Amino acid sequence: MIQLFFSSNEGITRAKVMEELGISWNTLTNDIYSFNYEMNKFDWFLETNEQNLLTLSFPYNHSLATYEAVLLQNTILYQVSLATLDNKKITSVDLMDKYHISYSTLYREIKKWVPQLNEMGLFINMKEYIFIEGSEAAVRRFLYFFFTKVAASPAFDLHLYYNNEISNFIKVLEENMQMSMHTLSKIRFTLFSEIHLRRYLSKKRVTITPKQYTFFQEMEQIFSIEEAFKQLPFELPIAEKIHFFAQFFAMNCHFSDDTMKKRIMLAKKHSPIHYELTQSIIDGLPEISEQKLALCNNILNFLDNYIFLPCLLPTYECENFPWTKTTSNWDNAAIEKWIYKQLAHFNQIHPDLTYLELDKDNITANIMAQIHAAYLNASYAPPLKIIVMSINGAPVESYFKKRILQHTDQRILFLDAEKLSQADIIISDYPLSGYVDEKKIILWNKDPSKRDWQNFDANTRKLLEKQFKSLILENDKYKQAN
Missing domain, CATH: 1.10.10 (Arc Repressor Mutant, subunit A)
Structure with missing residues (x-):
C-alpha cells in the first residue's frame, strides 16, 4: 500500500487503493489506522487532503527504506x-x-x-x-x-560497541591500499564488522578454504593488511581475519590505478579463469580505454567473490534493473547476449565452475551495471556534480544515473562516492543522516516517483540559479575593476 503512495505525488482516491490492493473499505480504514498508530511517532501520516485524496507525508530525510x-x-x-x-x-x-x-x-x-x-x-x-x-x-x-x-529505522537500537576501532581499521587499509571506501559501504562494513566480532566473542567460528588462505597471504604481502587488524580490540585467528578482510574487499571502493593493477595481477595468478573471462567480455565491448582498468578490476572483484567469499555474495534480481535504451549508441541486448555467450563458453570449458551457469543472470546483471557505470564515467563531463549511492550497490546506482540522464537536459558529472565534499547533489535510497551534509541529499526509492523528480528538478534549479548569480556577481566585479 505504501508503495502506491510513493509513486503518486498528488494523492490517491480510496477507491483506487481498494482496487489496486483488492481490499474492502473497512480493511483500508483499519490499515490506515494501524499505519498512523505505528508510524506517527516517526512523523509519518496517511491523511486526506482538500481534494479528498489520500496522501502520505513523512520527514524529508526518510524514504521507503525507513518504513520497511x-x-x-x-x-x-x-x-x-x-x-x-x-x-x-x-x-x-x-x-x-x-x-x-x-x-x-x-x-x-x-x-x-x-x-x-x-x-x-x-x-x-x-x-x-x-x-x-x-x-x-x-x-x-x-x-x-x-x-x-x-538500520534505516529511526528506532534502530543495535549498539555498535566497536565503531571507533572499525573506523581506524578502514582508515589504515584505505591508506595502505591507496583506495577510498564508498560512504554507504563504510556504514555497511561497520555493521558487518560489529556482527563479525560479536559472533566471534560468542564462540562462533567460521572456516576457510586453502584458496582463501593463499589469496589472503599474498594480499597481506602487497598491502600490509596486518597493520589494520592491530586496530581491532582483540586478536583474531586467521580464518576470522580472512572473512573480515574479504568482506572489506567486496565493498564498493575506489582504488588507485596502482592498486587495481596489483589486484588484477593477483587475479591472473589465483583466479586465471576469471581473468580470462573478464578480458574476453571486455574485448567484445565498445572502446572505453580510459575506463578499461577500473572495469576489469570491478568485474574481477565481483567474480572472485565466488571463490574467496561465496557466503557473502550480493544477490541482484535482473528484473529490478530494467535497462531501457540508453543515451549511448550501444545495443544493450547485444552486450547482454555477448556476456551470456562468454559465460556459457567458459562454463563449457570449465564445467566445475557451476555458478557460471546457475548464477548467470546475477553475474550478467552485475557486469552490465559495471559496463554502464564505465560508459557513464567515460562519456559525461558536465558542471552539475552528482553522487549516486544505493544500498543495493552498482546495479541500482547505474540505473539511477541512467534515469537522471534520460530525465534532464542538464549536463551532469557523476562523481565517485569518496568526493562527497565536491558534490552538488547526493542521491541515495538509504538515509545518510549524520554522515554527509543533509541539504545535499535527495532520497529516492527503487524507481523515482513523480515527487522524486520534482524534488530533483527543484534542487537542480536552485543550484543552477546559484551558479548563475555567482557568474553575474563575478561579472559585476570585473566591470567595476575595469
Whole structure:
C-alpha cells in the first residue's frame, strides 16, 4: 500500500487503493489506522487532503527504506536475530509474553520466514531456545543483510560497541591500499564488522578454504593488511581475519590505478579463469580505454567473490534493473547476449565452475551495471556534480544515473562516492543522516516517483540559479575593476 503512495505525488482516491490492493473499505480504514498508530511517532501520516485524496507525508530525510525497516524491527524475527547475534537465550515464552500472543500464533509468525531462511541454508531452531541455525558464515551473512535493512529505522537500537576501532581499521587499509571506501559501504562494513566480532566473542567460528588462505597471504604481502587488524580490540585467528578482510574487499571502493593493477595481477595468478573471462567480455565491448582498468578490476572483484567469499555474495534480481535504451549508441541486448555467450563458453570449458551457469543472470546483471557505470564515467563531463549511492550497490546506482540522464537536459558529472565534499547533489535510497551534509541529499526509492523528480528538478534549479548569480556577481566585479 505504501508503495502506491510513493509513486503518486498528488494523492490517491480510496477507491483506487481498494482496487489496486483488492481490499474492502473497512480493511483500508483499519490499515490506515494501524499505519498512523505505528508510524506517527516517526512523523509519518496517511491523511486526506482538500481534494479528498489520500496522501502520505513523512520527514524529508526518510524514504521507503525507513518504513520497511520499521516494519522489520517490529517482527518476531528481529528479536530472534538479536538473540542469535550475541548467542543469547530466548524462549518461546519470552516472545509470547513480549508480543502477547499464543504459541500457535508465534509458530505461524516464525514459519513465515522459513522459506527465505532455507534459501540461505538456515533454519530456526525452536526446541529449547529459539535461534537461527546453520553454517556460521551463512548466519553472519543473514544477520548482516537483515540488520542492514533494519538500520534505516529511526528506532534502530543495535549498539555498535566497536565503531571507533572499525573506523581506524578502514582508515589504515584505505591508506595502505591507496583506495577510498564508498560512504554507504563504510556504514555497511561497520555493521558487518560489529556482527563479525560479536559472533566471534560468542564462540562462533567460521572456516576457510586453502584458496582463501593463499589469496589472503599474498594480499597481506602487497598491502600490509596486518597493520589494520592491530586496530581491532582483540586478536583474531586467521580464518576470522580472512572473512573480515574479504568482506572489506567486496565493498564498493575506489582504488588507485596502482592498486587495481596489483589486484588484477593477483587475479591472473589465483583466479586465471576469471581473468580470462573478464578480458574476453571486455574485448567484445565498445572502446572505453580510459575506463578499461577500473572495469576489469570491478568485474574481477565481483567474480572472485565466488571463490574467496561465496557466503557473502550480493544477490541482484535482473528484473529490478530494467535497462531501457540508453543515451549511448550501444545495443544493450547485444552486450547482454555477448556476456551470456562468454559465460556459457567458459562454463563449457570449465564445467566445475557451476555458478557460471546457475548464477548467470546475477553475474550478467552485475557486469552490465559495471559496463554502464564505465560508459557513464567515460562519456559525461558536465558542471552539475552528482553522487549516486544505493544500498543495493552498482546495479541500482547505474540505473539511477541512467534515469537522471534520460530525465534532464542538464549536463551532469557523476562523481565517485569518496568526493562527497565536491558534490552538488547526493542521491541515495538509504538515509545518510549524520554522515554527509543533509541539504545535499535527495532520497529516492527503487524507481523515482513523480515527487522524486520534482524534488530533483527543484534542487537542480536552485543550484543552477546559484551558479548563475555567482557568474553575474563575478561579472559585476570585473566591470567595476575595469
